[in-house]
Amino acid sequence: MQAALKMLRLRSRITPLCLQSVRSASTAAASRNESFATLEDKDRNFFREVLGDSNVITDTDALQPLNEDWMGKYAGKSKLALRPKSTEQVSKVLAYCNDRRLAIVPQGGNTGLVGGSIPLFDEVILLTAGLNQVISFDAVSGTLVCQAGCILEHLDSQVSAQGFTMPLDLGAKGSCQIGGNVSTNAGGLRLLRYGSLHGSVLGIEAVLADGTVVDALQTLRKDNTGYDLKQLFIGSEGTLGVVTAVSLLCPPRSSSVHVCYLAVPDFATTQKVFVKARQRLGEILSAFEFFDQQALDLTLKHLEGIRNPLPDTQTPFYLVVETSGSNEEHDNEKLQSFLEEVMEEEMVLDGTIAQDSAQIAGIWGIREGISVALKHAGPVYKYDLSIPVAEMYDLVEETRQRMAHLPVEVVGYGHLGDGNLHLNVSCQKYDDEILRHIEPFVYEWTAARRGSISAEHGLGQMKAECIRYTKPQPVVDLMLQVKNTFDPNGILNPYKVLPQVMAVAQ
Known part of the structure; x- marks a missing residue:
């Protein structure tokens, strides 16, 4: 057997980290709430x-x-x-x-x-790391019940042994915990196929600020009795209660997985390829990711073991397209038909299909490694935005123009399939001058297009003061009422999610 299998090539015509702490503009005004006690x-x-x-x-x-x-x-x-x-x-x-x-x-x-x-x-x-037990798994329904501290990758390995997969996949799967995933409503790479955790989570056990245990750990897919309280905890970032256990619906694991890596000439064409993918691949399309040349260059430079699948091709944009199904012959035929069509129509300049699991991992390693590579390159300002797909990359280009005179690298990548852009500004040190060129410009630009300033990362302390860019004041007021009902003393994850001035004033 050869030491390494060559990938099938598709061609159209020609074959040190800074640890300096910083507060962004959105948290600069935060001050300690003096109503909180000090430790004794x-x-x-x-x-x-x-x-x-x-x-x-x-x-x-x-x-x-x-x-x-x-x-x-x-x-x-x-x-x-x-x-x-x-x-x-x-x-x-x-x-x-x-x-x-x-x-x-x-x-x-x-x-x-x-x-x-x-x-x-x-x-x-x-x-929550000590809460790390799998409580049960139903191999008929695919229902998993586990404690909040279980690591995502470990859970995926356990359900995989019985023919299922976790409905969530992240670059940080080797260390992130399911309770944190649920509390932030983490999106991940395959939201296009499996949707958000609002649909996958069947039940939650959580502890309120006063110690009350909310046992809503149902495993039923259909339960129409009263308010669906679990939804309040999904994405609340620990401000309403501490999630201690979850039940999730795990889909069957696909026996036929294909991944291709495509080079395209411009961002408008990435959208055309996505439309074709949805039309031709339909129910087996599980991921559609994009990144720019700057992201690829950073990843190849800063991560060992990462190889460029198309070393002879340089183009502004690259796509990772994944299909997951149950019939190898059928799925391969659909993928080949899709690729032939986009090549013939000159949407794709060059491409490659992974031929085994190692090559699949290699392609995903590029996409998942971008965030880690940015960290190795130096401090980075990260923005996670939902924007109408047609305008996603316009923000990257405008940010690049605004900061052309500064020593920064502006990188764009993300989940094209669900309109989620990851805008990153890499620099040598955190600097107020750099930040002034990013905020509030990025938030204002997104708000003008009725986008979201947080697509999947949450608000945390970074964006708590910026929630109004996405949510109107009456909605923010209602959120505050919910917060005050669940946590009247405000002890749970303070200074996060909601504007501090409002929270302290209550």
Whole structure:
């Protein structure tokens, strides 16, 4: 057997990270809520009685990575982290914190991009990693029930053994936790096929600020009795309650998966290719991703082991198209027909189809590696936006023009299939002058097109003050009413999601 299999080529005509902490414009005005208590010895003693000494973390070195996000952009000053092992322990911790008015920040895998799981000040960090048990899996319905601290990739491996797959796939799947995924309504690479977690989550167990356990951990697909309360916790980023367990509907794992990597001449053509993909691939189309040449160059430069599938081709845009089905012959025939059509119509300049799982992983490694490569390149300002597909890349080009005189690299990539742009500005250091050229321009540009300033990353501390760019004031007011009902003392993940001035004023 050859050491490496060549990919099938399709041609039309010719065959060091800065750890400087920064606050964005959206969080610059944040100040500590003085109604919150400060930590005392009696508090630490109580937590040790409930959790045991080993699950109460006070060591400065151990706290340091919990106080910082993986990008080195956000940093807090928490002096205490707690690691409960059961819902009962979470309930006791929250009830105590609520009585004492100790602010608390839930933290899962700490893979977020908007500072949602990082304290701003001295909030207590509540780690969900100890809640890591799979409770049950129904191999008939595909229903998984598990605790919030289970790692996404581990769950996918477990359900895969029984012929199913997780309805969510992220670049951070090796470390992100399902509770955090649900709490942020994470989107991922295959939302085009499986939809958002609002549809995949069947039930939730959560603990409110006063310690009340909300047991809505149903496994039924149809339940029309009263309000669907679980939906409030999906995407609430830990501000309404701490998710401790979830039940999810896992789809059958596809036995026939194909991935192709295509080079296209301009962004308008990427849209034409997407329309053809939906028409010709239909029900087997599972992902449609795009990235620009700048993103590819950064990834090839900063990540070892990444290879360019089209080394002889350079073009402004690249696509990763995936199909997932159950009939290899049928799926391959549909994919080949689609590719022949887009090649004949000169939409695609060059392309390649992965011939085995290693090559599939290699292609996905480029797309999933962009975010990591940007981190290696230096500090980065990241924006996650929903924009009408026809105008997605206009924002990248306009941002590039605005910042042409600054020492930055503007990169655009994302989920073309659901209109989600990831705009990234890579630089050598976080700088107010750079930020002034990005914000509020990016938010105003998005709002003018009735887009969303957060497509899948959430608001966290980065965008809490900017929610009005997407939501009108009456909607924000209603959200605040919900927050005050579930968490009247405001101890759960404060300074996040909702504008601080409004929250403090209540």
